[in-house]
Amino acid sequence: MLLVLTPPVAGQAASTHGKAKIIRVMDGDTVDVDRNFDGRIDARVRLLGIDAPEHGLCGFAAATKALKSLLRHKVVTLTSDSGQTGIMNRLERLVIVTVGGKKVDASTWMLERGWGVWMPRAGETTRSLAQHKAADRAAAAGLGWFAADRCGAGPYVEGSLTMQVEYLADTAKWMSAEAIRNQEFIRIRNDGAEPALIDGWTLRVGNDRDRRVPAGGAIPPGGIVDIHVGYGTNTVTDRYLGVNVPMLVNASIDGGKHYGSGSYLIDQDNDIRAHMTWPCTLNCADPTAGSLVLSDVTYDPPGPDSANGEYIAITNRGNLPVRTGDLVLEVRPYDYELPADHYLEPGETLTLRVGQGDDSRLTRHFNSRAPALIQSGGRALLRTYDAIVIDCFAWGAQRCPAGS
Numbered sequence: 001m002l003l004v005l006t007p008p009v010a011g012q013a014a015s016t017h018g019k020a021k022i023i024r025v026m027d028g029d030t031v032d033v034d035r036n037f038d039g040r041i042d043a044r045v046r047l048l049g050i051d052a053p054e055h056g057l058c059g060f061a062a063a064t065k066a067l068k069s070l071l072r073h074k075v076v077t078l079t080s081d082s083g084q085t086g087i088m089n090r091l092e093r094l095v096i097v098t099v100g101g102k103k104v105d106a107s108t109w110m111l112e113r114g115w116g117v118w119m120p121r122a123g124e125t126t127r128s129l130a131q132h133k134a135a136d137r138a139a140a141a142g143l144g145w146f147a148a149d150r151c152g153a154g155p156y157v158e159g160s161l162t163m164q165v166e167y168l169a170d171t172a173k174w175m176s177a178e179a180i181r182n183q184e185f186i187r188i189r190n191d192g193a194e195p196a197l198i199d200g201w202t203l204r205v206g207n208d209r210d211r212r213v214p215a216g217g218a219i220p221p222g223g224i225v226d227i228h229v230g231y232g233t234n235t236v237t238d239r240y241l242g243v244n245v246p247m248l249v250n251a252s253i254d255g256g257k258h259y260g261s262g263s264y265l266i267d268q269d270n271d272i273r274a275h276m277t278w279p280c281t282l283n284c285a286d287p288t289a290g291s292l293v294l295s296d297v298t299y300d301p302p303g304p305d306s307a308n309g310e311y312i313a314i315t316n317r318g319n320l321p322v323r324t325g326d327l328v329l330e331v332r333p334y335d336y337e338l339p340a341d342h343y344l345e346p347g348e349t350l351t352l353r354v355g356q357g358d359d360s361r362l363t364r365h366f367n368s369r370a371p372a373l374i375q376s377g378g379r380a381l382l383r384t385y386d387a388i389v390i391d392c393f394a395w396g397a398q399r400c401p402a403g404s
Helices: 060-073 108-111 128-141 177-181
Strands: 015-027 030-036 043-047 049-053 074-082 091-097 100-103 118-120 162-164 185-190 202-207 210-212 223-230 238-240 262-264 272-278 290-297 311-316 326-333 334-337 350-354 361-367 379-382 389-398
Touching: 015 043, 015 060, 030 272, 043 108, 049 108, 049 128, 060 108, 091 238, 118 128, 118 262, 118 272, 128 272, 162 262, 202 350, 238 334, 290 379, 290 389, 311 326, 350 379
Parallel strands: 043 091, 162 272, 223 238, 350 361
Antiparallel strands: 015 030, 015 074, 030 043, 049 118, 074 091, 091 100, 162 185, 185 223, 202 210, 202 262, 262 272, 290 311, 311 350, 326 334, 326 379, 379 389
16 A cells, blocks of 8 residues: 555645643543643644553553653643644644653653554654654563453463564556455464454554454464455455455655554454564564575566566575565565465575466466566565565666665
């Protein structure tokens, strides 16, 4: 999905900056303020970059108490990059408060304590990376909302459910909008010893509000379910959220402003049981330890143009097997995900051909109807689902990410 930055409405500044007094803290991400300093509430403000537990759910009281301890009755600065107003006419702003002589972003302060999840907004990047890092540190430490079984025990062993998210969809012109939309998915893997039934659990997807996991039955031990954004028939291995537009914001791999998002699987007790944010901000080393390389990229094969004459080869040069099912190959307009259980043994090479044909373990196809690797310039990029670059090859005017 391309991140579309919505321009400010007429009469609304591209950025905002102003003082206000906190009159009331509504919850862990919303406050009422007095901007005129006449003792009256004149605006409700939604903190940028954070989504805290909702009213009536486990974690709501603790998050609200934490934000009150930081902000109640304080004079703060309200800022934003875009001056947007959200649902229910709430101003969307960073809330900056002075603590011990230092300026503190309230969202980052809450996120580093685990009292919310990172929820970036289009057009708002000033504190996005700091907020993202704070949230990831809290999650790794099991703080606040990320504490195991904080809201109730089980139902499955801690850590048995893991998540991967494919935020990038194919863009081939011959594909339907419906097919492209379903290229975005959230994968839940059951690494536990018993079947895991997540039907009806809450799924926070990207920057959207909550969705329910469609029914389809328990995930068997060692199994996966891919929850697609669009429409389809729900099964044990594939579910569909029934959304009409792409939902998942692309990661910023090439530098510049920090874009990305997160997804969270929340059980019936309101415990976060699996999650992923992207791009990676914490412990972002190549998980293959340099074993996998793009050993060949043939974008201009000899002879007449042929889709299957174009191919990319991935070789395991390490000493151990590598689960390539955890990786994505970007060769625009395609983004190729190998089967979740796919492995390469030491010394093996996987060849991905651009055209159509019968797949085997070491030869697979993008199923393009025509040659797709642009001879004048392009790139092949092998990455994890959370945007750690494993290897990259670029030609022509295209470039690989710095340091890859």
